[in-house]
Amino acid sequence: MTDRHPGFSTLAVHAGAQPDPTTGARATPIYQTTSFVFNDADHAASLFGLQAFGNIYTRIGNPTNAVLEERVAALEGGTAALAVASGHAAQVVVFQQLLMPGDEIIAARKLYGGSINQFTHAFKSFGWNVAWADSDDIASFERAVTPHTKAIFIESIANPSGSITDIEAIAAVARKAGVPLIVDNTLATPYLIRPIDHGADIVVHSLTKFLGGHGNSLGGIIVDAGTFDWSKDNKYPMLSEPRPEYHGIKLQETFGNFAFAIACRVLGLRDLGPALSPFNAFMILTGIETLPLRMQKHCENAKAVAEFLAGHPKVAAVNYAGLASDRYNNLARKYAPKGAGAVFTFSLKDGYDAGVNLVSNLKLFSHLANVGDTRSLVIHPASTTHSQLDDAAKVKSGAAPDVVRLSIGIEDKEDLIADLEQALTA
Amino acid sequence: MNHDAYDDNYIRAILNSVKSIAMVGASPVNVRPSYFAFKYLAQRGYDMIPVNPGHVGKSLLGKPFVAQLADIDRPIDMIDIFRNSSHIMPVVDEALKLSPLPKVIWMQLGARDDAAAEKAEAAGVKVVMNRCPKIEYGRLSSEISWMGVNSRTLSSKRAPIPTQGMRLSLNRMSVGGGETAASDRAAKNKSEP
Incomplete structure (x- = not known):
């Protein structure tokens, strides 16, 4: 044997x-x-x-x-x-x-x-x-x-x-x-x-x-x-x-x-x-039995959504290590060659209020305090998960006041991008 | 022989083939690891002989203690040494005087003496160091999985019901050639200065 x-x-x-x-x-x-x-x-x-x-x-x-x-x-x-x-x-x-x-x-x-x-x-x-x-x-x-x-x-x-x-x-x-x-x-x-x-x-x-x-x-x-x-x-x-x-x-x-x-x-x-x-x-x-299948889809969708946001005129910055321009892209290539995950943040040119508006305008993304669901999720960390930190600590932990966090699910990526598009222009 | 990482097949062949095991340093104190390894192996059907000069005249789970290996009246397949690394060599010397020779000399978790191992292997005796036969038996049979331990084996056959005295199958498919990446790394780190 x-x-x-x-x-x-x-x-x-x-x-x-x-x-x-x-x-x-x-x-x-x-x-x-x-x-x-x-x-x-x-x-x-x-x-x-x-x-x-x-x-x-x-x-x-x-x-x-x-x-x-x-x-x-x-x-x-x-x-x-x-x-x-x-x-x-x-x-x-x-x-x-x-x-x-x-x-x-x-x-x-x-x-x-x-x-x-x-x-x-x-x-x-x-x-x-x-x-x-x-x-x-x-x-x-x-x-x-x-x-x-x-x-x-x-x-x-x-x-x-x-x-x-x-x-x-x-x-x-x-x-x-x-x-x-x-x-x-x-x-x-x-x-x-x-x-x-x-x-x-x-x-x-x-x-x-x-x-x-x-x-x-x-x-x-x-x-x-x-x-x-x-x-x-x-x-x-x-x-x-x-x-x-x-x-x-x-x-x-x-x-x-x-x-x-x-x-x-x-x-x-x-x-x-x-x-x-x-x-x-x-x-x-x-x-766990479907973890490999799900993670492939999570990562594929996350990359597509991150690329869409990076090219959007209302978006100030996207922090996704899977993007070639990201400061963590080299580390992502080394440690996570199959994909950089499906949780990331971005910030809007119009700051905190625009972030709050975006969250309330989304129709497919769910506004809640979790990540890693089949469903796509959104939250504004500064007012929720990281709300107990002072502003300086928020910035250091990656949760500045203008930052929105996404957890990308395994829906069709075209639908996720369409939802973000309508919420950004609403 | 690489004594930092054993292939599952090596351990499996030993545990599948030996029938009699002399345990040097077996303790009658029921909270010592040697006591419960002795008991576990006896329950799995091995012919166990406790060796400890301090307890001659007493017996361990019905098996009389002997003072030394030479006092055992029948051929011994495996010697399981429950002593610190510094006490291994004299036991190996004693084992190598037996006739017939034992097939396996096994040193317990934490015990390792490379010179003694080399001497035994030169005499044609298989050696395992720094492992526990109870843990290895439990791992290869997946019985140890009750404790959340990675048995590194897979099987699509109905599991045996673990009952007292039952001999479990060790012939499950091994994962990754017998050692985890982590244990390979631990062995490597240890050899670094």
């Missing part, structure tokens, strides 16, 4: 899933159950002690969720994954494994506004500090490193600006600092960019966006690349030290190159509780 290398589309359909052992069901069943019976007392004790593989309680693991986890781990090229209730939950669970009060992370300034809020305010109450750096100035990450730094966090394609991050350059800074690089790969999906191939140690996603892809289910996921040595400098005691709640097990010693995913499950998800509903896992799995 020869080992083969199945392609991305094959993995998107098959990885992690197998016909059900009991019924032969071919689609992954929704195991809508809170708990799972034990074979006997010894089996129960083995499962609770992390000594056997198996299911206990859906807050810790669920067979439907496990299929989703293995599938995304396979698509990202990681060793293991953990699905949770949302992208935000994924971030909290990741950092709970890495940070103690007084520790720091370095984060790119160009981030989803919700992440900026979470890091700035919620994390502050845990005693976790954030140093901000500029993805366009790699040295700013190096300058931000202190003895308290425990991780670096970036987005592969930044929200809302659509700019492409030089993952390899920042991975080099992380390696030198001896800390893991965490990449939020939500807007790219592994179909466009696989951050682990470029040096990421941990990948997180909001599954709610392109992976699920249909705007119907929240979810988040953490992928362990299996690349980081958690025991090296004793900086990550959750992974390197004996865990009292598991009879003194050391997670890295016991689980090797998927210890981080196990820590997220048995210390993070178990104790913090943001479990993903198996029903949502099923919806997201179904979405």
Whole structure:
């Protein structure tokens, strides 16, 4: 039997899933159950002690969720994954494994506004500090490193600006600092960019966006690349030290190159509780089966819409890395040769009011706070997703007051362009 | 032999062919990794022999401890060494005095001694280092997928029901020749100065 290398589309359909052992069901069943019976007392004790593989309680693991986890781990090229209730939950669970009060992370300034809020305010109450750096100035990450730094966090394609991050350059800074690089790969999906191939140690996603892809289910996921040595400098005691709640097990010693995913499950998800509903896992799995097809169409449409806007007399600027004239086009060619994604921003010559008018004049685009739907979406970040930032921070995060964000769907591109045309001239 | 990244076929052939496994450093303490690896492999049908001079006279899950490999009364297919890297060489020397020779010497997750591996391979013994047979068995059978682990295998056949004592099929189609890009990179990073 020869080992083969199945392609991305094959993995998107098959990885992690197998016909059900009991019924032969071919689609992954929704195991809508809170708990799972034990074979006997010894089996129960083995499962609770992390000594056997198996299911206990859906807050810790669920067979439907496990299929989703293995599938995304396979698509990202990681060793293991953990699905949770949302992208935000994924971030909290990741950092709970890495940070103690007084520790720091370095984060790119160009981030989803919700992440900026979470890091700035919620994390502050845990005693976790954030140093901000500029993805366009790699040295700013190096300058931000202190003895308290425990991780670096970036987005592969930044929200809302659509700019492409030089993952390899920042991975080099992380390696030198001896800390893991965490990449939020939500807007790219592994179909466009696989951050682990470029040096990421941990990948997180909001599954709610392109992976699920249909705007119907929240979810988040953490992928362990299996690349980081958690025991090296004793900086990550959750992974390197004996865990009292598991009879003194050391997670890295016991689980090797998927210890981080196990820590997220048995210390993070178990104790913090943001479990993903198996029903949502099923919806997201179904979405992932068509991820390659959808991403091709999303990117093709986004490029056509960006080109149309770039040539429109009322448009001041279009920020889409897929355009040859864009400042991130070289990075897009390197990291995302199949397409620069489908979320980008543009600004109007007549500023803030023109942006507000455009949003209300659109008939096909939906005005809402999400991205990565089959439907095309529009929002004005300065008054919504990034409204809690001051004006200077808005500009730095790519959400200046005159900027409109689009998430291009998989409709016919001619209809999307016609809708924008009528809204711009209305 | 590249000991940074093993092909799935190499590991699969070992786990499919060995029948008896002597575990050096097996612990009777039921929260130690050696204890639960021993138990798991015994439940999967391997003939397990615990080797630990500190526990002679006691038994582990019904199997009596022996003090050293030479005390085992039957041929051994595989030696699984649950000791730190610094204690590997004496065990390998002891193993290479056995007649017949073991087919495989396996060093646990975290344990690696390249000189000892070279010596064993020169004697015709297959070597695996820095891996856990329980994890590899669970991965190749996809049983470990319950934990969200990337088994790197695919199958369109009905999954076996994992029950106690059941021997699972390891003959699933492997993805990507046995190692992920990430583990290749980890191995590469480690060899960099």
